[in-house]
Amino acid sequence: xxxxxxxxxxxxxxxxxxxxxxxxxxxxxxxxxxxxxxxxxxxxxxxxxxxxxxxxxxxxxxxxxxxxxxxxxxxxxxxxxxxxxxxxxxxxxxxxxxxxxxxxxxxxxxxxxxxxxxxxxxxxxxxxxxxxxxxxxxxxxxxxxxxxxxxxxxxxxxxxxxxxxxxxxxxxxxxxxxxxxxxxxxxxxxxxxxxxxxxxxxxxxxxxxxxxxxxxxxxxxxxxxxxxxxxxxxxxxxxxxxxxxxxxxxxxxxxxxxxxxxxxxxxxxxxxxxxxxxxxxxxxxxxxxxxxxxxxxxxxxxxxxxxxxxxxx
Amino acid sequence: xxxxxxxxxxxxxxxxxxxxxxxxxxxxxxxxxxxxxxxxxxxxxxxxxxxxxxxxxxxxxxxxxxxxxxxxxxxxxxxxxxxxxxxxxxxxxxxxxxxxxxxxxxxxxxxxxxxxxxxxxxxxxxxxxxxxxxxxxxxxxxxxxxxxxxxxxxxxxxxxxxxxxxxxxxxxxxxxxxxxxxxxxxxxxxxxxxxxxxxxxxxxxxxxxxxxxxxxxxxxxxxxxxxxxxxxxxxxxxxxxxxxxxxxx
Numbered sequence: 001x002x003x004x005x006x007x008x009x010x011x012x013x014x015x016x017x018x019x020x021x022x023x024x025x026x027x028x029x030x031x032x033x034x035x036x037x038x039x040x041x042x043x044x045x046x047x048x049x050x051x052x053x054x055x056x057x058x059x060x061x062x063x064x065x066x067x068x069x070x071x072x073x074x075x076x077x078x079x080x081x082x083x084x085x086x087x088x089x090x091x092x093x094x095x096x097x098x099x100x101x102x103x104x105x106x107x108x109x110x111x112x113x114x115x116x117x118x119x120x121x122x123x124x125x126x127x128x129x130x131x132x133x134x135x136x137x138x139x140x141x142x143x144x145x146x147x148x149x150x151x152x153x154x155x156x157x158x159x160x161x162x163x164x165x166x167x168x169x170x171x172x173x174x175x176x177x178x179x180x181x182x183x184x185x186x187x188x189x190x191x192x193x194x195x196x197x198x199x200x201x202x203x204x205x206x207x208x209x210x211x212x213x214x215x216x217x218x219x220x221x222x223x224x225x226x227x228x229x230x231x232x233x234x235x236x237x238x239x240x241x242x243x244x245x246x247x248x249x250x251x252x253x254x255x256x257x258x259x260x261x262x263x264x265x266x267x268x269x270x271x272x273x274x275x276x277x278x279x280x281x282x283x284x285x286x287x288x289x290x291x292x293x294x295x296x297x298x299x300x301x302x303x304x305x306x307x308x309x310x311x312x313x
Numbered sequence: 314x315x316x317x318x319x320x321x322x323x324x325x326x327x328x329x330x331x332x333x334x335x336x337x338x339x340x341x342x343x344x345x346x347x348x349x350x351x352x353x354x355x356x357x358x359x360x361x362x363x364x365x366x367x368x369x370x371x372x373x374x375x376x377x378x379x380x381x382x383x384x385x386x387x388x389x390x391x392x393x394x395x396x397x398x399x400x401x402x403x404x405x406x407x408x409x410x411x412x413x414x415x416x417x418x419x420x421x422x423x424x425x426x427x428x429x430x431x432x433x434x435x436x437x438x439x440x441x442x443x444x445x446x447x448x449x450x451x452x453x454x455x456x457x458x459x460x461x462x463x464x465x466x467x468x469x470x471x472x473x474x475x476x477x478x479x480x481x482x483x484x485x486x487x488x489x490x491x492x493x494x495x496x497x498x499x500x501x502x503x504x505x506x507x508x509x510x511x512x513x514x515x516x517x518x519x520x521x522x523x524x525x526x527x528x529x530x531x532x533x534x535x536x537x538x539x540x541x542x543x544x545x546x547x548x549x550x551x552x553x554x555x556x557x558x559x560x561x562x
């Protein structure tokens with residue numbers, strides 16, 4: 001029962017999300033193969049080979065995988081699944097890359113996709129959040145091949161120390177359907193939001209982009225934290241879209257989540273409610289965020305946040 | 314160019330859902346329903362393209378029970394020209410909806426399909442990509458800006474690290490993210506007018522599509538509850554709690 005895990009990578013290196021998906025694959029049970037599809041991606045392939053529990057790394061190295069576009073990559077995955085290996089499961093982390101590409105694979109294989117699983121009950125039965133995480137559905141697949149995206153915060157990262165074989169596989173067709181014009185990636189020296197141990201997150205209460213950066217960055221620096229935001233803060237242009245935590249943004253589950261000036265809409269709570277410890281700072285004592293916060297501090301964030309930064313110094 | 318816009322009737326985003334005591338699902342009885350918010354953005358984008366002279370017609374689509382007619386009337390009140398409902402009592406999963414849409418696209422000769430990136434009920438986020446796959450079309454998911462010119466679409470997409478821009482020939486599938494546009498509200502005269510717009514009702518059998526669910530829901534449960542903790546009086550107490558009690562700093 002071999003399982004194919006789609007690597008999340010930037011060619012040079014592997015993203016942490018991959019190791020989380022490998023853990024989900026291990027829960028299902030079976031030989032784990034990781035596919036690295038890219039161009040000049042041996043760095044990512046070598047890193048995948050070191051993940052504990054991986055039996056084989058398949059590398060499809062071709063120019064038409066450089067941009068990691070869904071159409072070409074899905075065609076490659078389908079080709080591998082329909083080959084001789086007999087894959088019973090295809091897994092990808094539920095990142096924007098996985099969420100974009102994998103449903104295409106499922107449709108081409110004429111199978112359902114099981115999105116965003118948080119637990120494996122059996123090789124054909126999985127738990128996934130619905131309604132912004134306000135309910136958990138246990139679903140059983142009747143399809144021959146299970147196509148699954150994995151919520152990375154629900155599975156620990158697989159360890160290191162593996163020595164998997166790295167094998168080149170033939171590239172699939174270049175469908176030439178889409179062209180990457182460019183990427184504007186947010187440069188940051190801070191930890192990646194989805195993987196950070198501490199997240200400092202700001203909302204509408206900060207009132208401006210200037211306040212967001214002036215108040216939150218020093219606090220995040222003290223804590224070695226990633227910066228997050230509510231939808232309201234992103235919509236208002238305080239920070240770029242990739243900072244959004246919530247049902248439709250990033251799902252985070254850090255050891256410590258500090259929500260500052262965030263009221264706590266259902267959609268925001270969906271993205272952070274699995275954090276180990278939640279701190280809320282808000283001037284509105286009735287804000288819903290306090291219903292999930294372990295430690296609530298009611299007051300003026302413009303005074304309290306600098307105080308907190310100072311106290312942590 | 315005809316644009317097809319699928320819309321889904323879902324629980325209103327402000328409603329707090331309750332899981333049924335028998336674990337069979339979520340209680341939808343007497344709950345306020347509305348158009349999936351991402352689909353409102355899809356309708357808006359299609360209307361703007363038509364208003365810019367880039368599309369000739371905007372056709373709204375939904376699948377489900379007769380109650381979805383209400384959602385289609387909303388789409389037409391916003392400005393869609395007409396609507397198609399595929400009526401069925403079967404629980405529809407994304408693959409089945411994508412197959413229904415593929416059949417409609419062939420029938421309507423649509424050149425662009427704009428969908429919400431996910432529905433806020435099942436949070437699956439699959440239908441647009443599946444439709445693109447079934448049609449062999451390019452896809453631009455999680456769109457925050459769409460430009461159409463000379464038979465090509467240029468789309469900015471929200472990705473984990475920032476923004477990416479793709480270019481593709483039409484026909485294509487686009488799925489909407491939150492910041493693509495600000496949807497308009499339906500005016501009363503338009504709501505009245507929408508009642509007279511054509512709404513065609515089909516069945517899955519009319520389109521030759523098997524909509525049998527592939528996933529069986531065994532149980533729906535409440536997530537483990539997260540209880541409110543304590544209020545701290547000041548920053549000093551907060552820091553002490555984080556250090557000594559929670560031990561996270």
